[in-house]
Amino acid sequence: MKMIDGYPDYMMESIKLVEKKRDYNMKHPVKPMSMKEREDMLSKYHPDYMKGSRRELRVGIDKGQIFYNGIVDLLEARPILDPKDVDLSKIDYDVDLLIIGGGGAGTVASLFAHESGIPVEKILIVTKLRHGDANSMMAQGGIQAADRPNDSPTLHYIDIYGGGHFTNKPELARALALDAPRIINWHENLGVMYDRQEDGEFQELSGGGTCRNRMHSCKDYSGMEIMRNIRDRARNLEIPVLEFCPIAELLMDDKGQVAGAIAFNLETFEYYVIRAKATILATGGSGRLHLSNYPTTNHYGATGDGLVMAYHVGANLLDLDTIQIHPTGDAFPEPIVGILSTEKIRGLGAIPLNANGDPFVFPLEPRDVESASLIKECKEGRGIVTPTGMPGVWLDTPMIEIIHGEGTIATKLAGEVRKFKRFDIDLTKHPILVYPTLHYQNGGVEINEKCETKVPGLFASGEVSGGVHGKNRLMGNSLLDFNVFGRRAGIYAAKYVKKAKIGKLTLSHLDKYNNMLDSAGIKPSKTAPILLPEYRGEMAISRSLDIF
Amino acid sequence: MNKSKQILVEKSNSEKGKNKDEKIKAIEVEVFIMGKSYKVPAGLTIMKALEYAGYRFVRGCGCRAGFCGACSTVYRIEDEQKLGFDLACQKVVEDKMYLVQLPFVPASKAEYDIEKIKPSDTVLLEMYPEIARCVSCNTCTKSCPQDIEVMKYIQMAIRGDIGRCAELSFDCIQCGLCAMRCPADIKHYHLSQLARRIRGKYIDPKSKNLSKRLKEIDNRKYDDEINNIIKMPKKETMELYNNRKIEAEETGDLGGD
Numbered sequence: 001m002k003m004i005d006g007y008p009d010y011m012m013e014s015i016k017l018v019e020k021k022r023d024y025n026m027k028h029p030v031k032p033m034s035m036k037e038r039e040d041m042l043s044k045y046h047p048d049y050m051k052g053s054r055r056e057l058r059v060g061i062d063k064g065q066i067f068y069n070g071i072v073d074l075l076e077a078r079p080i081l082d083p084k085d086v087d088l089s090k091i092d093y094d095v096d097l098l099i100i101g102g103g104g105a106g107t108v109a110s111l112f113a114h115e116s117g118i119p120v121e122k123i124l125i126v127t128k129l130r131h132g133d134a135n136s137m138m139a140q141g142g143i144q145a146a147d148r149p150n151d152s153p154t155l156h157y158i159d160i161y162g163g164g165h166f167t168n169k170p171e172l173a174r175a176l177a178l179d180a181p182r183i184i185n186w187h188e189n190l191g192v193m194y195d196r197q198e199d200g201e202f203q204e205l206s207g208g209g210t211c212r213n214r215m216h217s218c219k220d221y222s223g224m225e226i227m228r229n230i231r232d233r234a235r236n237l238e239i240p241v242l243e244f245c246p247i248a249e250l251l252m253d254d255k256g257q258v259a260g261a262i263a264f265n266l267e268t269f270e271y272y273v274i275r276a277k278a279t280i281l282a283t284g285g286s287g288r289l290h291l292s293n294y295p296t297t298n299h300y301g302a303t304g305d306g307l308v309m310a311y312h313v314g315a316n317l318l319d320l321d322t323i324q325i326h327p328t329g330d331a332f333p334e335p336i337v338g339i340l341s342t343e344k345i346r347g348l349g350a351i352p353l354n355a356n357g358d359p360f361v362f363p364l365e366p367r368d369v370e371s372a373s374l375i376k377e378c379k380e381g382r383g384i385v386t387p388t389g390m391p392g393v394w395l396d397t398p399m400i401e402i403i404h405g406e407g408t409i410a411t412k413l414a415g416e417v418r419k420f421k422r423f424d425i426d427l428t429k430h431p432i433l434v435y436p437t438l439h440y441q442n443g444g445v446e447i448n449e450k451c452e453t454k455v456p457g458l459f460a461s462g463e464v465s466g467g468v469h470g471k472n473r474l475m476g477n478s479l480l481d482f483n484v485f486g487r488r489a490g491i492y493a494a495k496y497v498k499k500a501k502i503g504k505l506t507l508s509h510l511d512k513y514n515n516m517l518d519s520a521g522i523k524p525s526k527t528a529p530i531l532l533p534e535y536r537g538e539m540a541i542s543r544s545l546d547i548f
Numbered sequence: 549m550n551k552s553k554q555i556l557v558e559k560s561n562s563e564k565g566k567n568k569d570e571k572i573k574a575i576e577v578e579v580f581i582m583g584k585s586y587k588v589p590a591g592l593t594i595m596k597a598l599e600y601a602g603y604r605f606v607r608g609c610g611c612r613a614g615f616c617g618a619c620s621t622v623y624r625i626e627d628e629q630k631l632g633f634d635l636a637c638q639k640v641v642e643d644k645m646y647l648v649q650l651p652f653v654p655a656s657k658a659e660y661d662i663e664k665i666k667p668s669d670t671v672l673l674e675m676y677p678e679i680a681r682c683v684s685c686n687t688c689t690k691s692c693p694q695d696i697e698v699m700k701y702i703q704m705a706i707r708g709d710i711g712r713c714a715e716l717s718f719d720c721i722q723c724g725l726c727a728m729r730c731p732a733d734i735k736h737y738h739l740s741q742l743a744r745r746i747r748g749k750y751i752d753p754k755s756k757n758l759s760k761r762l763k764e765i766d767n768r769k770y771d772d773e774i775n776n777i778i779k780m781p782k783k784e785t786m787e788l789y790n791n792r793k794i795e796a797e798e799t800g801d802l803g804g805d
Contacts, residue, residue: 540602
């Protein structure tokens with residue numbers, strides 16, 4: 001196969017069409033869809049509307065609800081922990097506040113819990129991998145906050161609610177919009193280096209489904225810059241973090257409160273009993289479940305554990321009948337398939353084009369609509385198919401420098417440049433090939449404005465929670481989400497801790513759950529949560545022995 | 549076990565079918581993981597090659613997309629003198645590659661309260677005095693998987709140019725390879741974290757729009773507006789949404805900055 005500038009020659013032929021029509025395409029943009037057109041596009045091409053991707057749950061508090069198959073599989077699996085294996089009389093960690101998850105939501109929660117009066121030695125963060133190994137670190141595009149004079153938190157609220165198809169919990173969407181400017185200010189005080197104009201005002205871009213330009217960014221490393229700052233703050237305060245110790249199940253007490261959790265040391269295989277007056281679930285999302293067989297942008301530990309353990313103690317779940325596929329996952333070359341190319345690329349003016357070099361969608365529709373349009377284009381044969389069989393459409397990145405001038409890509413999309421350079425692709429010269437990839441868990445454990453779940457003692461924030469975004473999240477609202485609700489979880493959990501009294505510890509909820517599975521006639525062959533995905537080669541697995 | 553084998557056979561058959569016209573046979577390369585030889589398909593990243601060979605990661609694997617710095621890898625190609633440094637999730641395997649992953653970098657970090665730090669020319673030297681021992685060997689720069697000019701930003705730090713140090717180091721993913729290689733035991737990635745925080749907090753100019761908006765929010769300017777929308781019948785909210793003006797569309801400038 002002959003390669004030219006990183007692309008096989010047959011793909012380069014299509015790129016020539018893109019180049020030829022570039023001027024015309026830039027002058028003749030596609031208009032945004034009407035609500036009716038959006039609905040029509042979604043119902044025909046989005047996986048949320050496809051037959052066979054979802055089914056009815058047969059057990060627990062949400063019995064009868066429709067969720068994605070991969071989520072139902074986990075909820076109908078046997079709890080991973082056998083209560084008989086655990087001695088609850090010996091407490092390994094006795095704290096006021098347990099935070100499950102060392103990503104954005106968990107770390108922010110720890111900082112505000114401490115500020116609200118919990119001493120650091122009474123806080124414990126436990127995390128599956130390292131502190132900061134999280135989707136928060138990977139977010140590229142930016143964070144929304146309505147602070148420009150032509151914008152307002154009210155407009156931000158309307159965008160959130162409409163983008164979520166009016167299914168969000170309004171009080172959570174209100175909190176997200178109203179708290180946003182305060183969060184940006186908090187970041188400034190921590191030392192986050194936001195992209196600014198010379199006069200100090202923020203450089204703010206547009207995002208899919210937003211009516212004003214309000215996306216604040218730190219090059220295309222926005223999440224990393226925010227996460228590094230809050231983690232550095234936590235490290236300076238010496239907030240205790242237990243790494244490589246995922247939580248296997250939550251603990252309860254005889255009063256029906258959540259009272260801590262059982263951690264599992266991934267390296268020694270020991271368990272630890274953690275007693276806590278309050279517990280914040282901040283375990284993140286579930287991209288590594290590969291729902292509907294999509295590749296994912298998510299980090300290695302995003303296996304939906306939080307949903308499972310919360311469900312085992314009786315917390316209810318929202319909107320898991322939807323997934324967010326991000327329109328612009330990488331489709332070529334093969335080693336980066338599924339990795340994200342940030343929405344900021346479209347925010348800066350790049351337009352999606354088909355194999356003939358023709359535009360087919362307004363570049364900044366909400367993510368679900370944009371993704372469905374890309375899928376349609378490929379299904380109807382106007383996509384480009386890579387040598388490994390992956391379909392995709394072009395995202396015409398050279399347009400960015402025609403609009404904003406030479407050098408824009410190098411300064412604003414440094415991470416993207418670095419990623420493609422490894423494969424000899426220069427995105428200032430040639431477009432990149434994209435196809436939707438599994439990106440975000442829209443729903444999750446239902447919370448209220450104080451991040452309380454249905455179960456006393458259990459709080460949730462960040463991607464694991466449900467209700468903030470309804471059935472579709474807009475770009476720039478997840479970095480915002482973990483800050484707004486991480487903060488609230490920390491503050492309200494600290495308040496709760498002052499009055500909480502823990503009774504006798506128990507894991508009897510797991511026995512109860514097993515009984516529910518039995519009486520529903522479910523015979524699980526698997527256990528959950530799964531802790532880490534399985535990516536070993538099939539040959540290696542087929543020959544592995546369980547004798548050591 | 550049999551079931552997995554079955555899947556494997558089915559998969560390879562279907563792949564054969566797919567490539568009937570243009571038969572692409574998987575080309576294999578030999579890699580040495582901790583010294584042991586394995587054959588893996590060409591074109592895989594180091595991370596996927598290790599998994600293909602049967603490794604299940606606990607350490608050495610994080611975001612799998614080049615942002616978290618968990619998968620620092622040292623490698624050498626057979627018969628070559630030089631060691632190579634990269635991220636396992638980004639670097640594609642080459643034939644005869646010897647691979648080692650670094651599980652953890654135990655580098656010390658200065659502790660500080662950013663509120664009490666003074667952004668003086670010497671603050672970085674005070675917090676990390678070992679930067680004065682830099683011998684300008686440039687090994688840090690050569691070991692950086694992000695191609696950052698690490699030595700240059702250390703020189704900026706010594707000179708007291710916090711702003712440049714922050715700017716040059718901005719793309720750092722804190723994998724720690726620089727610190728592992730440095731003959732002077734400099735903790736580059738911790739030092740530059742402090743430089744960036746000082747710049748973000750004390751040096752960059754602030755937004756006036758933001759302070760105005762914060763005052764408005766404190767005075768509850770938007771509470772009633774939003775609450776009124778929450779109380780509206782859904783149909784009216786939908787109309788409000790449909791009829792709102794899209795700035796990016798109006799200006800025809802999707803970029804907006």
